[in-house]
Amino acid sequence: MDSLIKFVQDEFVTKKEFPEFVAGDTITVYYEIKEGEKSRTQFFRGVVIQRRGKGLTETFTIRKMSGTVGVERIFPVNMPALQKVEVNKRGKVRRARIYYLRNLTGKKARIKERRFTE
Structure with a gap:
């Protein structure tokens, strides 16, 4: 049964290509919002809290501070409205x-930047 589901997912669902990111990275997600007949692009910039799942059911959670309130949002990797990361x-x-x-x-919530050569 699992192999049949995996076959259908591989054949018929197109997987989007995004850059590699892990927990602790600061990313900006651009996604499309439809309001009535109009559509616009909105972005959400924050720290990746986690990546969960695998394949088509994979999701990632981003957290940002909006004033003094923390806002978290969960994005499915294969969401059609997702434009770029x-x-x-x-x-x-x-x-x-x-x-x-x-x-x-405050300052305790900062994450050190990972430096590496490419």
């Missing part, structure tokens, strides 16, 4: 899911 900064964290960031404020 930009990686702004690479973060250096030691966990795959950084839920502890929710409890931190």
Whole structure:
């Protein structure tokens, strides 16, 4: 049964190509919003809290601070409205899911930047 589902997903669903990003990275997600007959592009910039799932059911959670309130948004990787993903900064964290960031404020909530040569 699993192989049949995997076959159908591979054949009929087109997977979008996005740059590699992991938890701790700061990314900007551009997605389309439809309001009535009009459509516009909106972006959401924040820190990746986690990536969950695999294949077509994969999702990622982004957290940003809007004033003093933390806002989190979950994006499916294969969402049709998703237009592009930009990686702004690479973060250096030691966990795959950084839920502890929710409890931190101010300078403690900063993530060190990961430096590497390409």
